[in-house]
Each structure stands twice: as structure tokens, then as C-alpha cells.
């Protein structure tokens with residue numbers, strides 16, 4: 001009898017667990033849909049009337065910013081059309097335009113003709129024609145931890161660059177720091193605190209490539225400044241396809257001060273090492289993405305913050321870029337908040353320009369590749385002009 005009670009309790013627990021655990025695949029007669037790859041995730045997939053009904057929801061109940069990440073693979077069983085009815089729990093279907101890829105690496109926005117959205121942006125429908133080969137569908141292009149492994153290895157082949165790990169994330173993934181030769185002054189770059197902000201990662205890549213280029217300006221800059229970068233601050237969130245948090249249910253860009261998470265603590269320790277080595281930080285740039293801008297948005301200090309020099313840096317920098325490319329549009333928002341974000345932490349601690357460098361969620365990669373090198377070059381020019 002006792003055994004039977006325990007079994008039924010276990011059965012109830014299993015049923016309950018099944019009700020909350022995320023699905024990894026579903027199928028109909030046309031295709032199999034799965035999330036068995038890095039960054040692949042949806043909460044639930046069921047087939048109803050031949051359609052794939054997919055539910056998207058945040059990774060935990062503390063997520064406050066609706067950044068509905070999803071990514072799944074569609075493997076055709078025969079030529080046909082797969083219809084996806086997507087429901088968003090606590091998220092906006094219109095935050096990200098759905099994208100499709102034939103190889104998981106090169107992505108295109110889905111044509112408007114095959115996407116429909118409900119008026120309240122809680123639901124999205126997609127009709128995707130299938131031929132023989134699998135397709136990937138995602139709210140943003142996939143840049144996984146494997147991408148960063150490759151990127152860091154590639155950077156480390158540069159003769160001036162050293163790469164090491166700061167330590168492990170909460171789930172044991174390495175946190176890489178990539179540095180140019182030590183100098184008495186330094187610039188810190190942070191990336192990917194928020195997993196879905198992929199255009200910010202593309203921007204950071206272009207920015208870094210410009211600073212590392214074998215140009216007169218790049219060489220002069222690297223002779224005077226050490227470039228220190230942590231390109232992937234939140235590897236667990238990226239790997240799991242999170243909307244916002246790390247594996248500790250925390251928005252890492254609200255942990256600069258509390259330092260409750262290993263990822264931010266490792267970077268705090270990195271800063272102590274930088275100070276011990278006699279490197280004076282001159283600038284911090286933190287790469288993100290937002291729907292609040294078409295192309296780029298810079299959250300900087302205000303003129304009344306500190307001695308005004310952090311604001312003056314931003315004005316000089318951004319004006320130089322505008323002068324060189326008068327036709328490009330971007331936004332500058334001097335701001336101050338009490339948020340425990342990197343921008344506030346680095347300004348309060350070091351008094352240096354500490355800037356959240358936002359790309360637009362849907363900014364065309366062509367815009368990023370045209371404009372970002374200029375932002376990098378003028379950043380170098382302004383810092384090299386300083387006494």
C-alpha cells in the first residue's frame with residue numbers, strides 16, 4: 001500500500017513536471033520541429049489541425065523586459081507548407097521580426113507576405129514553404145557560444161593579443177577576456193549581457209576589428225591604450241536561449257553593485273587586476289541592442305554629471321562621426337538612473353565616460369558594417385587627442 005502511495009505521488013509529480021518543462025520537439029506529417037541545438041528554445045509545441053502551435057515564454061518568472069527569444073529547426077518530411085501559430089506569454093510578438101536560415105549561419109528576415117501578427121502583438125502566424133533541406137527559424141540570428149569560441153580563437157591569432165579565461169559562469173562555461181598589450185591607459189569593452197541582443201554583438205565585432213586593424217590609427221592607438229574586452233558576459237543565457245537573464249535568474253546588467261553573480265564578480269576581479277598592473281581606464285563601452293532606435297543609440301553621462309568630461313567625450317566623439325557621415329542617423333541620450341547597470345557602475349567608480357552602445361534590434365547588418373568602423377576610428381581619435 002505504501003508503495004502504491006509513493007508511486008502515485010511520483011506519477012503526480014511527473015505529470016506536474018511535464019506541465020512546466022519546456023518541449024524540445026513536435027511533428028506533423030509535413031515536418032519535424034525541434035530545438036536540439038545551442039540557443040534553440042520554445043516553451044511548448046503541439047500540433048493542432050495540422051498547424052504547429054508554439055508557445056514562447058521567458059526563462060523564469062522574474063523577467064521584466066519582453067525580449068521574446070525563440071529558435072527552432074524545421075526538418076521537412078516532404079515538400080509542403082508548415083504553418084506556425086506562435087503565442088507569446090509576457091512578450092511582444094512585434095519586438096523581433098522572425099528570421100530564417102538555410103544553414104543556421106546566414107539569416108534573412110521572413111518575407112512580410114508570409115507573416116501575420118495579431119493587433120495586440122500577442123500572436124504571430126507564419127507560413128513557411130518547405131523543400132528538402134532543414135530550415136532554422138528564430139527571432140534573432142543565432143550567435144551562440146560556439147561562435148564566440150571561434151571568434152576568440154581567431155582574435156588570439158593576432159600577434160598583439162592574449163586571451164585567457166576569467167573563470168566560469170554559473171553553469172561552468174568559460175568567461176573569456178581578450179586583451180592587447182598592456183599600456184598605462186586602457187579601454188574596456190563588454191558584450192552580450194543580454195542574450196537576444198545580437199545586433200549589438202555584430203556591432204562589437206566590427207568595432208573591435210577596426211581597433212585591431214593594421215592601420216596607422218590602429219597602431220598609434222594600441223601603442224598608447226590597452227584594449228580589454230569581454231565579448232560574452234552571459235554565456236549561459238546565450239546557450240539556453242534566454243530572453244534576459246543568466247542561469248541565476250538575474251539580469252546581469254542590474255548586478256553591477258550587488259555583484260551576486262559569478263559573471264559580474266569575475267569582471268570586478270579583472271578590474272582589480274587591471275588596476276594592479278597600473279592601467280588607468282579611460283573609457284567603458286557596453287554593447288547592447290534595443291527597439292528604441294533605428295540604427296544606434298548612445299546612453300551617456302549628462303553634462304552636469306561629474307566634472308562634465310564624460311559628457312564632453314561623448315559629444316566630441318559622436319559629432320566627429322556625424323561630420324564624416326552626415327547622412328547617417330543615430331541617437332544620443334545623456335541620462336542618469338539609479339540602475340545597477342555597467343554604465344552607472346563604471347562612471348561612479350572611475351569617473352570615465354561609460355556608455356551603453358545600443359544597436360537597433362532590426363538594424364541592417366549593412367548599416368552596421370558601414371557606420372561602426374567610423375565610430376571606432378573617432379573613438380580612437382578622441383582618446384589620442386586627450387593629453
Ligand SMILES: [Zn+2]
Pocket residue numbers: 193194197288289
Ligand atoms: Zn541590453
